[in-house]
Amino acid sequence: NNGPEAGKDPKSPPAGDAMIAKATNDAVALIRSLAELRGRNADWGEKAVREAASLSANAALQERVVDFVARDTTELLQLADGRTVEIAGRKEVLATKGLPVETLEPGWLIRLLAVITDPNIAVILMLIGVYGLVFEFTSPGAVAPGVVGTICLLLGLYALNLLPISYAGLALMLLGIIFLVVEVFNPTVVLGLGGVAAFLLGSAMLLRIEGPGFEMSWAVIGTAAVLTLGLALLTGSYLWAARKNLPRVGAQAMQGLPAKVLDWEGSEGHVLARGERWRAKADEPIAVGDSVEVADVSGLVLTIRRRNVRSDGARQ
Numbered sequence: 001n002n003g004p005e006a007g008k009d010p011k012s013p014p015a016g017d018a019m020i021a022k023a024t025n026d027a028v029a030l031i032r033s034l035a036e037l038r039g040r041n042a043d044w045g046e047k048a049v050r051e052a053a054s055l056s057a058n059a060a061l062q063e064r065v066v067d068f069v070a071r072d073t074t075e076l077l078q079l080a081d082g083r084t085v086e087i088a089g090r091k092e093v094l095a096t097k098g099l100p101v102e103t104l105e106p107g108w109l110i111r112l113l114a115v116i117t118d119p120n121i122a123v124i125l126m127l128i129g130v131y132g133l134v135f136e137f138t139s140p141g142a143v144a145p146g147v148v149g150t151i152c153l154l155l156g157l158y159a160l161n162l163l164p165i166s167y168a169g170l171a172l173m174l175l176g177i178i179f180l181v182v183e184v185f186n187p188t189v190v191l192g193l194g195g196v197a198a199f200l201l202g203s204a205m206l207l208r209i210e211g212p213g214f215e216m217s218w219a220v221i222g223t224a225a226v227l228t229l230g231l232a233l234l235t236g237s238y239l240w241a242a243r244k245n246l247p248r249v250g251a252q253a254m255q256g257l258p259a260k261v262l263d264w265e266g267s268e269g270h271v272l273a274r275g276e277r278w279r280a281k282a283d284e285p286i287a288v289g290d291s292v293e294v295a296d297v298s299g300l301v302l303t304i305r306r307r308n309v310r311s312d313g314a315r316q
Contacts, residue, residue: 041065073101119207120220122159127224129153130177164208172202180228196229257294259304264288271304278302
């Protein structure tokens with residue numbers, strides 16, 4: 001056998017297992033060193049690393065894993081009083097009996113950070129920020145969406161910066177949002193489905209750590225993806241309909257508009273249409289107060305006609 005496996009010890013563990021064994025042995029060596037330094041049970045410390053063992057409070061006291069068990073902070077200070085500890089190479093005697101206990105409540109900034117550093121909140125803030133900026137760019141006169149969007153986007157990016165995220169996952173999420181935004185202005189099925197797929201894959205890859213406080217809620221992610229796709233499809237359908245129905249301009253836009261007769265003599269007079277005074281003519285008898293509409297436009301002269309109105313006020 002002259003292949004890549006030639007000369008390899010058949011008993012040697014795979015590379016992945018060797019790395020895990022090395023990390024485990026390093027952790028065992030560290031915890032045994034600390035236990036021996038503090039006079040604790042080094043054997044149980046090794047067992048905790050290798051077998052993930054755990055103990056109750058009383059069992060930990062019996063196994064010399066802890067020094068003592070206290071019911072509250074006051075008892076803890078009393079039991080720790082008079083004990084000798086080593087600090088920076090010097091032995092110090094603790095004088096903790098009777099010390100006042102002060103409770104420090106987190107300020108508003110810490111509470112705010114605790115909220116926005118939730119991965120789900122961070123993602124929602126980013127979505128609000130991106131779509132706020134999109135609405136601002138599409139409607140320049142609306143200031144509120146741009147301001148709110150910018151603030152939310154910065155808060156979301158700041159929160160993600162504090163979290164152990166995968167930048168590949170973040171890039172996929174942003175790419176998915178970009179695809180969905182493009183879908184709004186250029187309706188295609190491919191961009192919409194690709195955007196949702198990229199957004200969901202990025203959400204799954206976003207966090208590099210799995211554990212309490214580092215979990216993505218698939219209910220939140222799924223709802224955000226569905227709402228985003230729905231918004232893109234809804235807006236795209238309106239744009240598609242607007243493309244099919246060409247806008248009416250000039251004389252076409254005037255046809256059918258209601259007008260108010262200001263004065264009339266013979267077959268000519270003046271009418272009020274769209275808040276402006278126009279010269280008008282008609283091929284039928286017209287009198288002041290008649291209900292009329294614009295039939296045609298020739299230069300700056302409107303051709304008007306009577307409007308047939310039912311008794312309930314609706315035009316026939």
